Amino acid sequence: MPELPEVETTRRGLQPHVVGRNIQSIDIRQPRLRWPVPGQINNLVGATVISLQRRAKYLLMHTDKGHMIWHLGMSGSMRILPQQQASVAHEHIQITFDNHTSLRYRDPRRFGALLFCKNDPLQHELLARLGPEPLSEAFNAAYLHQRCQGRNSAIKTLIMDSHIVVGIGNIYACESLFLSAINPKTRAGRISKQRCQRLVQAIKEVLRQAISQGGTTLQDFSQADGKPGYFAQSLHVYGQQGSCSRCGSKIKRITQGQRSTFYCSTCQH
DNA sequence: AAAGACACCTGTCCGC
DNA sequence: TGCGGACAGGTGTCTT
Numbered sequence: 001m002p003e004l005p006e007v008e009t010t011r012r013g014l015q016p017h018v019v020g021r022n023i024q025s026i027d028i029r030q031p032r033l034r035w036p037v038p039g040q041i042n043n044l045v046g047a048t049v050i051s052l053q054r055r056a057k058y059l060l061m062h063t064d065k066g067h068m069i070w071h072l073g074m075s076g077s078m079r080i081l082p083q084q085q086a087s088v089a090h091e092h093i094q095i096t097f098d099n100h101t102s103l104r105y106r107d108p109r110r111f112g113a114l115l116f117c118k119n120d121p122l123q124h125e126l127l128a129r130l131g132p133e134p135l136s137e138a139f140n141a142a143y144l145h146q147r148c149q150g151r152n153s154a155i156k157t158l159i160m161d162s163h164i165v166v167g168i169g170n171i172y173a174c175e176s177l178f179l180s181a182i183n184p185k186t187r188a189g190r191i192s193k194q195r196c197q198r199l200v201q202a203i204k205e206v207l208r209q210a211i212s213q214g215g216t217t218l219q220d221f222s223q224a225d226g227k228p229g230y231f232a233q234s235l236h237v238y239g240q241q242g243s244c245s246r247c248g249s250k251i252k253r254i255t256q257g258q259r260s261t262f263y264c265s266t267c268q269h
Numbered sequence: 270a271a272a273g274a275c276a277c278c279t280g281t282c283c284g285c
Numbered sequence: 286t287g288c289g290g291a292c293a294g295g296t297g298t299c300t301t
Contacts, residue, residue: 002294034277034296057295074295075279090279109278111295126297153272162296169294218294219281238294257273260292 002072004057004134004167005210006221006229010078011054013224014103017080018049018061021097030092033110034073037093040116041068056130056166060121067121073111077222079104108220131165134203139165141197148188148196155191156184157257159203168203171216174238174262176202183268184261185254209234237262 002010023045031037047065054060059078061068070078083100093105093114105114117124132138147164148155158164160173168176177184179202182195191199210216215229218239222228237244240251244264254261 006294032278071295073278074293107278108280109293109295111277111279151271157272160295171294216294221294258275259295 002057002076002215002221003169003172003210004054005172005207005213005231006215007057007059007072007167008054008211009215009223009229010072011052011059014059014078014080015052017101017224018052018097018103020049021099021101022046022048023063023095024098025096027094027096028092029087029094030090030110033092033107034071034113035115037114038116040066040118041114043116044068055122055127056133056162057169058121058127062121067117067119069113069115069117069121069124069126070105071113073107073109073113075109075220076105076107076112077220079106079222079224079226129163131161131163134165134167134207139200139203141193141200144200145191145193145196148191151188153188154184154256155182155186155188155199156261158188159199160257160259165203167207170259170261171235171238172203172206172210175206175236178237178263178268179206181268183265184256184263186269237264 026042026045028037044063044065047063050062050064052061057071059070080101081104083096083102090108091104091106095103151158156173156177159168180198182199210231213229213231214223215221216231217228218232237251240262243250244267247266249264249266251262252265
């Protein structure tokens with residue numbers, strides 16, 4: 001489910017409610033997520049939250065006693081609710097703060113994760129070798145073009161590889177390629193630097209727009225206040241069964257790397 | 270080293 | 286109304 005815009009939306013929604021708060025209790029109702037929730041998480045009772053950071057699709061909650069690394073997987077979401085409010089189905093983790101509010105982590109498919117890190121979580125093995133943030137200066141045409149050299153994989157698969165660039169999932173990969181008029185099947189090594197420039201700009205534009213809309217809600221994503229994201233109405237190709245908004249041709253659906261790809265074969269070359 | 274398949278898990282939707 | 290199958294926003298790991 002959540003790609004970079006949804007994770008960033010979650011971070012912005014949670015931040016004012018968690019920073020500065022003291023953790024009163026941690027309730028792990030279901031420890032079997034993608035990896036078992038480590039017992040050291042319980043060491044964070046009594047800790048004070050210092051900041052909430054995003055790196056790729058991970059949320060890093062820094063406290064004065066260690067760090068939590070959260071991932072929302074395909075179906076995860078996080079909300080702030082009154083401590084007393086009853087939990088709903090698949091609400092696996094509850095962290096209660098000193099002001100009687102609580103953070104709830106819900107994840108029906110359990111592809112998400114909560115990990116503990118004593119020191120700098122950016123050095124954790126899952127994060128240490130990630131590519132640049134797509135909205136940073138480091139992600140530019142020269143960089144992408146260089147990483148495309150000698151690669152036979154389709155450009156869509158390549159931009160979804162977190163070791164190339166982080167945060168781009170299936171929705172925004174499809175949308176970015178539509179916006180830059182590039183066929184998703186194009187071999188990465190055959191894309192000119194000029195087209196890399198167009199693609200980089202499209203990725204940044206799509207992600208910025210999606211963040212400003214609170215992300216994309218297809219089924220179960222919700223922001224930290226429970227509202228859906230509104231970017232779904234801005235999608236040009238992802239999940240579309242009708243015709244291209246630009247030329248009227250029927251949107252095509254193919255499979256790449258076991259994922260659905262949507263594109264317009266007239267507009268995208 | 271790179272590319273592709275597979276695994277993890279639950280819910281929803283569609284056709285019969 | 287019920288059932289089987291396909292599909293879903295991710296990504297580490299294993300196999301070619």
